[in-house]
Amino acid sequence: MTTTHASQPSQSPPDRQAPSRPSTPLWRNRDYNILWISRSLTEVGFNASTMAFPLLVLAVTRSPGTAGLVQGVNAAAQLLAGLPGGTLVDRWNRKTVMLTCEAARTVALLWLVWTIWTGAVAVWHMAVVAAVLGVCSALFDPAEEASLPYVVPPDQLAVAVSMNHARNSIGHLVGTALSGALFGVKRVLPFAADALTHVVSFFMLLFVRLPKPERQAEGAPPANFRREALEGLKWVWGHRLIRVTAMCAVAVNFLFQVLYLVIIVVAQQSGVPSAQIGVMAAMFGGGGLLGALAAPRLYARCGPRVSVVLTFWAMAVLAPVTLATGNGIVMGLVLAGIAFLAPTANTAVSTYQLLTTPDRLRGRLSGVIGLIAGISTALGPLTGGLLMECVGARWAILLSTLGIAVLAVTVTLSPTLRGFGKLAATPPAEDGTGRSGAAADTHDPH
Structure with a gap:
């Protein structure tokens, strides 16, 4: 698959790079x-x-x-x-x-x-x-x-x-x-x-300084909303590493939603007091906050690929622990542990996508990622609820853990993600057509 931008370079001017600061x-x-x-x-x-x-x-x-x-x-x-x-x-x-x-x-x-x-x-x-x-x-x-x-x-x-x-x-x-x-x-x-x-x-x-958008090149065909929207979809789908990292981020967020709901229900069925369930929810949020604050150092130490892989394995290891305890504080610690690593993985994915995507496509990239992330966030609780209806809360955790483990193995062995660290470490330079070098390296030939 080739992107509209790469195949028809004459239709749009070269993208500007962010100014050096x-x-x-x-x-x-x-x-x-x-x-x-x-x-x-x-x-x-x-x-x-x-x-x-x-x-x-x-x-x-x-x-x-x-x-x-x-x-x-x-x-x-x-x-x-x-x-x-x-x-x-x-x-x-x-x-x-x-x-x-x-x-x-x-x-x-x-x-x-x-x-x-x-x-x-x-x-x-x-x-x-x-x-x-x-x-x-x-x-x-x-x-x-x-x-x-x-x-x-x-x-x-x-x-x-x-x-x-x-x-x-x-x-x-x-x-x-x-x-x-x-x-x-x-x-x-x-x-x-x-x-x-x-x-x-x-x-x-009002006081934020941002550059004004460039005008369309003289002689270029008039803008077509449908073509521009499709170009954003093609950019995400046509570049293997962007596509794979986006799917990883969506999978992490989806599985979070499933596990959060199921673990809360397991706690309730185990007789955990309502006050402790409230503490569990707060610990989950606190884990995410601490993880976001720690993400820059973890990202720098682990690198992009390990940040993503580690998040999946942490979820696979920690989730079953909730089945072995009826203590709300322990369950809250598990939720906090799961939430702690997610910001590092999201930081790795978002940073790579922003640095790789030409400026003129960044809005569409964010729109596409936001759309699929929103769908996964909505489907997560629904999936968790259906699993509990069909097999019960405890089996739902086991099945979710099995699915996470399969994804963790897949991500670990993914040949595409093996080059994630190298490409994400250095921001790609755009060529005369506005396409980034890193994107070209990961571009699907068919």
Whole structure:
């Protein structure tokens, strides 16, 4: 398979490389710190409102099914907008995309706050706001990720990616903790807090310095949205190492979702008190946060390939331990151990993909990866639930462990991943057609 970009180089100008920056410490990087702090605030607000949405629906309708429907609207909107969102990000000014998304989120949340405050809130209000938030996430996330190589130098990209994982974990822990407390005081407070974070983020993003997108080359055919979207899919599928690493990341996230649900159910069936189950969930989040903070050093020490392989084997070894204990703290330690290594694997994969992909395709890369990751995240709990229905929770863990072990062996022996460390260590240079050298080395000939 050949990419559209490689086979028709005359249709688009050479991609720009990210400007060379001195390797100053990341904490002194003005633009990255603005992005990191603003997104950290919105992550707290997002998680606070996400936890409060089903509580609000239940308070208004007393229908668990309706609560699930509203949550489903958000997920569906994000998935449906994922691929076209990445394409639009590659067309438009990425800073403008992020600012527009923050403005739209603010307006939608303030409208919801007003309807709650006046007592007029209805299910359709919540569904509309959930859809707006989902679409904005599908646009904002690829725009921010595609901008990252312009904000930090290549040698610091892995650290920046891992710190972004830490930011997400912090937002989850703080946001979910605040949500219940704020909702208990006043139903409107979690959503008002979320709106406030987007207002602050909007004004912070005004000061981020990002390059404007290049105009299309003179004489090039007019842009075709469908062709551009397909070019993003072809880029991911047509480059073996990007395709394989993407599948590894999706598999890790999918199996996380399966195991998390099944282990929680096993704990409940083993008589673990509800308070300890809550501690288990917190330990899982804490493990992910500590793993994100440790990811730069682990990535530097282990290398990209070992980081991915080690994550699969850790899951395969740790998951069965939960069957040998009825102690919630031990189960929580297992969950924390599983969560600890995932950020290092995700850092290895994301860093390689960003460095290898031409700038003009980075939005579409993020959109494609986000789409398949979102599908796997949604299917994980469903798969775990079906396994438990069919064979019971304990057999579900054993079968999941068997599947993880098979994947671990496959990843360990994969001839494609044997070259992962070498290619990921040095950012590839693009040739005159805009295609990267590393991508050419891993490009499928057929």
